[in-house]
Amino acid sequence: xxxxxxxxxxxxxxGQISISTEISSVNNRYxxxxxxxxxxxxxxxxxxxxLVSSNIKRGRIxxxxxxxxxxxxxxxxxxxxxLANDIYRQLLKIKKEFKLEGEIKIxxxxxxxxxxxxxxxxxxEKKVWPLMSKALSRAISQLIAMRKREGTNxxxxxxxxxxxxxxxxxxxxxLAEANFDLYREKLTKRIDEALDGRQIDKxxxxxxxxxxxxxxxxxxxxxxxxxxxxxxxxxxxxxxxxGRRLNFILQELNREANTIGAKSVNPKISHLxxxxxEEIEKIREQVQNIE
Numbered sequence: 001x002x003x004x005x006x007x008x009x010x011x012x013x014x015g016q017i018s019i020s021t022e023i024s025s026v027n028n029r030y031x032x033x034x035x036x037x038x039x040x041x042x043x044x045x046x047x048x049x050x051l052v053s054s055n056i057k058r059g060r061i062x063x064x065x066x067x068x069x070x071x072x073x074x075x076x077x078x079x080x081x082x083l084a085n086d087i088y089r090q091l092l093k094i095k096k097e098f099k100l101e102g103e104i105k106i107x108x109x110x111x112x113x114x115x116x117x118x119x120x121x122x123x124x125e126k127k128v129w130p131l132m133s134k135a136l137s138r139a140i141s142q143l144i145a146m147r148k149r150e151g152t153n154x155x156x157x158x159x160x161x162x163x164x165x166x167x168x169x170x171x172x173x174x175l176a177e178a179n180f181d182l183y184r185e186k187l188t189k190r191i192d193e194a195l196d197g198r199q200i201d202k203x204x205x206x207x208x209x210x211x212x213x214x215x216x217x218x219x220x221x222x223x224x225x226x227x228x229x230x231x232x233x234x235x236x237x238x239x240x241x242x243g244r245r246l247n248f249i250l251q252e253l254n255r256e257a258n259t260i261g262a263k264s265v266n267p268k269i270s271h272l273x274x275x276x277x278e279e280i281e282k283i284r285e286q287v288q289n290i291e
Contacts, residue, residue, distance in 0.1 A: 001236060002291040003150030004028065004059035004243075008142030010135040017128065018068040021135040023052070023143050027289045028060035036064045044129060051133060055140050056147075057241045058291045065132065078117050087112060147291065154286050155236055161279050162236075165229055165253075168276050172260060173222045175269050218260045218269070225256040225276075243290035250284050 004027040011020045031053060035045050052061055091104050109115055232249045235242050254277060261273030 001151040001155045001239075001242065002144070002147045003154055003289050004147065004291050005150055005289055006143040006146035008139035008144075008146070010138035010142070012131055012135045012138075014131055016070050017131060018070070019128075019132050019135045020066040021132070021139045022062075022064040023136070023139045024062045025056065025059040025143060025147070028058065031056065031058050032060045034060070034062045036062075038065065038067055040124070041065060041067065041128065041132075044125065044132065047129065047133070048136060051136055052140060055144060056291075058243065063136075065136075067128070067132075080115055080117060083112070083115055084109065087115070151290065154290060158236060158283050158286055161283050162229065162233060164279050165276060168272050168279070169222060169225050169229065172218070172269050172272050172276075173226075175266055175272075176218050176222055176264075218263050221256045221260045221263070225253060225260070228253045228256065241291050243287060246287045246290060247284070250280055250287060254280050254284075 004025055007022075007024045009020075009022045011018070013019070033045075033049055033052070035042075035048070037045065048063055048065075052063065087109055088104065091108055094100065095104070228249050232246060232253070235245055235249065257273050257276040257280060261270050261277070264270050264273065
């Protein structure tokens with residue numbers, strides 16, 4: 001079991017380039033990426049996404065990459081000579097037409113933003129990606145190790161709470177055996193009080209009491225609750241991405257606990273049903289962070 005929370009970092013350097021990578025993750029319903037790259041390396045985002053998604057299946061992934069160039073020549077500044085010639089000719093024309101004094105200086109050219117442009121090295125990917133992918137792989141390994149440690153802790157906490165659920169539903173099942181008779185007794189007493197000695201069809205009355213008592217029976221809900229618990233326990237022992245499946249089973253457990261609490265006329269069962277729901281909610285909070 002893996003948590004969706006983790007962090008990893010790696011810094012590598014060759015003779016010409018230094019790469020710094022950070023990768024962090026938090027819980028998310030799907031696999032979602034957010035990148036913070038140098039502008040020159042933004043074209044590598046698809047390769048990074050492919051590398052990360054081959055190791056991580058779920059979570060909000062933040063990837064930060066920084067680099068320093070020590071002569072690799074990732075960027076080259078190129079003068080737009082045609083534009084520079086046009087600017088110079090126009091400046092001469094203005095100077096002559098308006099009879100301006102002074103020399104044409106470099107400052108006059110620098111006010112034009114398109115005079116220089118940055119050109120990428122044609123084999124940029126070949127030069128940068130080997131080191132970048134190596135750094136990312138190390139950061140991902142750290143991230144996964146942290147997610148695994150967190151997942152182990154989550155599993156221990158959830159397993160402890162599952163034991164409380166098992167104990168709780170066993171108590172409810174035992175009490176539920178007498179629930180039918182208790183409900184029948186209470187209903188009969190209330191009807192007798194309402195009739196106040198008046199005579200009615202006893203057979204029909206018994207049928208109605210039995211019908212209403214049966215509606216208060218929670219044995220089926222207890223069986224389904226135990227079945228869902230077994231499914232949950234089986235899934236937390238599996239590897240891979242089980243978070244969504246666990247969340248679905250918890251919804252079913254909560255539904256059965258609600259029904260048990262609503263149908264029962266035994267205050268002890270109602271109290272135990274509330275305790276079940278409290279533990280289910282605590283487990284649900286933990287499961288939200290499981291991959």
